Amino acid sequence: MGRNLVIGGLGAVGIYVVRALLENGEEVVIFDTRADLPPNAADVKGKAEVFKGDISNWVHVMEAVKKYDITSIYHLAAMLTQSSAADPQASFRVNVVGMMNVLEVARVFGVKDVIFTSSCATYGQITPPPKMVYNDTPQRPDTMYGINKLYCERLGEQYHRQYGVNFRGVRYSIVAGPARPPSYYFYDWSGIIEKTAQDKPYTAHVDPKIPCGYLYVKDGARALLELKNAPESKLRQRVYNIDGFLATITEVADTIKKYIPDAQITFDWDRGEDMRAFNNANSFKVDNTAATEDFGYRPRYLLDEMVQDFIQEVRKGRGG
Amino acid sequence: MGRNLVIGGLGAVGIYVVRALLENGEEVVIFDTRADLPPNAADVKGKAEVFKGDISNWVHVMEAVKKYDITSIYHLAAMLTQSSAADPQASFRVNVVGMMNVLEVARVFGVKDVIFTSSCATYGQITPPPKMVYNDTPQRPDTMYGINKLYCERLGEQYHRQYGVNFRGVRYSIVAGPARPPSYYFYDWSGIIEKTAQDKPYTAHVDPKIPCGYLYVKDGARALLELKNAPESKLRQRVYNIDGFLATITEVADTIKKYIPDAQITFDWDRGEDMRAFNNANSFKVDNTAATEDFGYRPRYLLDEMVQDFIQEVRKGRGG
């Protein structure tokens, strides 16, 4: 069955990929900049080894693949949107040089699969929102994060075309789940559930009425495994849009209150230009048709299912 | 008026940018991996200084910009299609890390302009040929060279958006002119004129009947200067398609014979799959409308004008 390397495996999405692989009975090595399991990942202790490494350092990538005789790589490490904007050169090293390191090592060692998480940030601003995004909607990213992800998609395709590296990727919309790193723009969608499940108050500041393209972390993780396991003959492209559902923060709050009636949620709408742009940029529904047809992906967690499960996960200690 | 750095200024296109700037009375420093002027560039001796540098080495870029107090950079250095395919990591260093070096140095030093040559290779395979390519035709490159050029376009836009670096670029179709480096796929279009103007026989192996999107080097060089000098308010985008004309190699040969009646040209059509793909990929006419409207670019050299001028250039000693 081989051995999987999950790069960024202690991140908010990565840890759910690790769990999904372990549930399948697969062997997993976690590659992360941290050496120790954080409290929210305590459940994988003894089940998956952790290799401390920096993806921008080729030696670490080569060493991990050689040492564990890796057959499949799930690559989920990235500097996110705001960090990438604050330091483009550092973003280049982690997101772009890191990808080259993965692809070159995979090519030379004959690693069978490279499964990559791209982003709907590769589509750039879409006006007016909400909008439908198809797999063939032209990609015109307008952030350092987005242009790097787009280039990584093209690099992966190139190593597939030229060397036969089995590169496959997904584009996520906004992923919600426990233990996401707090950030001003991207955190509301997870934080509102995480904090209230921890019996803490939460104040949301995104636009209460603009729906956001939303994907629950368990659907995101499962999509990667389904894509990895799809027969090559079924795939008509290398990178697939993956969607969950559209919801406004008001709808999220209302759903929380069904399960946590005394949740303390307040709204403090930030009407500034940056927030408006952020809300617009993420107000799209992505077309899952190709993912459904080619490898059977369909979201299992819509708003209600997600909120229930998310609360349970946090109460199991998987929150941040 | 400032001082211009022409990176790749001893290349086949770069040297014509150098000449065009000198004709305008501007100061020019050539940045190239070669230290000495090759015979075909002897005419710029004493008029432009040469700085020996490697664009993938940030120290060289920083040093050149600091030493000469550069105000505008024309960036024409690149590993071309076939070299990039043979060594993707080296192509990454020259074409991508090189671009980051230029943009970071330009940003920190406040260099006013960064003028960049991208390529219609960013559009990828187009079937069936010939086809019209518009500025907003989706870009789906399918070569290491093409994906790197596309990423460079996005990086330039990002440094403009985020830091105000005055990045402007063009996408060339196949550039013909003297002293192009011989290569199996791209050389026929120039070689057929260059060799016959040197009274040598020439055998073409591209498809005799598929027209190619063709741009004479003098039009390409002039387009860069016109774009650089356009008022910012006129520009509706950062990167513009630049075209010359469509012609088959048979038409090129016929035109040569008008001016060199005893030219020895033979055709040895390579009917292989790679050549077919190459011919198709380059059989497009690109729409100049945006370039014409925004900064007045129109090709001055169509087939007949190009052949006449090219022959004269070679006879002046500017061939390879």
Next chain:
Amino acid sequence: MGRNLVIGGLGAVGIYVVRALLENGEEVVIFDTRADLPPNAADVKGKAEVFKGDISNWVHVMEAVKKYDITSIYHLAAMLTQSSAADPQASFRVNVVGMMNVLEVARVFGVKDVIFTSSCATYGQITPPPKMVYNDTPQRPDTMYGINKLYCERLGEQYHRQYGVNFRGVRYSIVAGPARPPSYYFYDWSGIIEKTAQDKPYTAHVDPKIPCGYLYVKDGARALLELKNAPESKLRQRVYNIDGFLATITEVADTIKKYIPDAQITFDWDRGEDMRAFNNANSFKVDNTAATEDFGYRPRYLLDEMVQDFIQEVRKGRGG
């Protein structure tokens, strides 16, 4: 008077260099991987700007020097002995590539001074201890940290010889002072004072009887300024040994008890081979003669003065 960049300026030694420069009325910019002042550095708030940067990233070094028009660099950033051993490639990037970044930027921008902290770790194992180390004792380092520091000394000399960069450096013995990062081997010498001054118990595990070559952080910082201000004509070399005094941990403990009679200190001597090697490697007195003659350096803090001052510093809130 110019403007100073203190690289690693929020480190345990760097912050004392910052303070010494500020006391002289000089302008200071702190370059550090942290963006915010830690509590122990609260006193420099409003007096020195902090530039967040990574020395292994050339863009950060170039940008800091350009933005603040830096005339003198004090370079104190390093991955220390144990981190360097754990990840040689990362140590190479920070300690060696970082030094190249500093020297190249200094050279191209004409930064007047580059003041560097090397280490007596460049001498390697010395047996039997204790021993006298002279400036011309052959350097045979035997750790990744030590070989990197030695190479940095030679690089600095080379950029002085070849380009006139005013490189000057010091070799410290073990520096003691507040807020040193805890580490198994190097921390006892500072920790025993810091913790007891904070009314906490402390257990030392180094050999109670082998004396260690010891330097108080205020002497170390002052030595850099004295070296920087020495006339060029006085200097007979580029790198100078800087010493404080020799003391056993038992003597340190006894001195602490003079000023903190109820200090809770226990000894739990680690008799293992690694600790023995560590104690031997650091049991040397370095000869200050050259530093005294060439720029007037003499330690002001011997054991008793150091302990008194260190306790006061910690009680001012400068501990870790």
Next chain:
Amino acid sequence: MGRNLVIGGLGAVGIYVVRALLENGEEVVIFDTRADLPPNAADVKGKAEVFKGDISNWVHVMEAVKKYDITSIYHLAAMLTQSSAADPQASFRVNVVGMMNVLEVARVFGVKDVIFTSSCATYGQITPPPKMVYNDTPQRPDTMYGINKLYCERLGEQYHRQYGVNFRGVRYSIVAGPARPPSYYFYDWSGIIEKTAQDKPYTAHVDPKIPCGYLYVKDGARALLELKNAPESKLRQRVYNIDGFLATITEVADTIKKYIPDAQITFDWDRGEDMRAFNNANSFKVDNTAATEDFGYRPRYLLDEMVQDFIQEVRKGRGG
């Protein structure tokens, strides 16, 4: 018996290492920046494969070691003294980053041996000449080339000490042999024989009377194989001085005339300061005692034997 990778195997020394290994019946892969065999290396055609690679590019090093399942690396690639002085950053990449690439790949892949060529340039200027240099003479290099070689020695030792990489190295004095690249300072010693053996005139410009520490390329190559094959228990150090003999250029000229009576040799002594420094820096005899005792190295080619053999080699077509 394993498979050998000779990095820099088409260089003047490397090709003799290749030949020596082939004579022993060993398998050899040549790693060089050139893809094709130059005329002087035509004799190894069909006997050793050539891998085109750049040592400063980690992908090339990793790929060569993986592809050919290499068990021993002979690393002879370097930017030499004058190129290193002209571009220290490029020298850093080739000589230092290149060494890190070799050591990291060797460590991770478990390559059994890394045999390295250092240089007596690590000793720096020695005054007054001539002088004896012992293995434990302190190393104080004073050129970019020399400090890089010294650091590489220390890196090799560190990877041996820390990871058990079987690093072994030699320090050559000035190597003479066919096809050395012409250079103002280092070429006389080879050029005077090479050119006269090709029936061309030669003008020497080094000091006619200062003897130079001289090593014939066949002795240098053989020393590497002897060192590689020595039992570990015999080795008291990792890097050994290797010497040939001392001779003035006048003595070399006189010996040539014994075998080529009508050789046209003239002297045009460059009395400038740089040449004087060069002559002094290389006027030393290195002590071979350790090499003799530990692995039986003794020079077989003293002045007369070298001149005879060198002339024959050139006449076989092995000159530049």
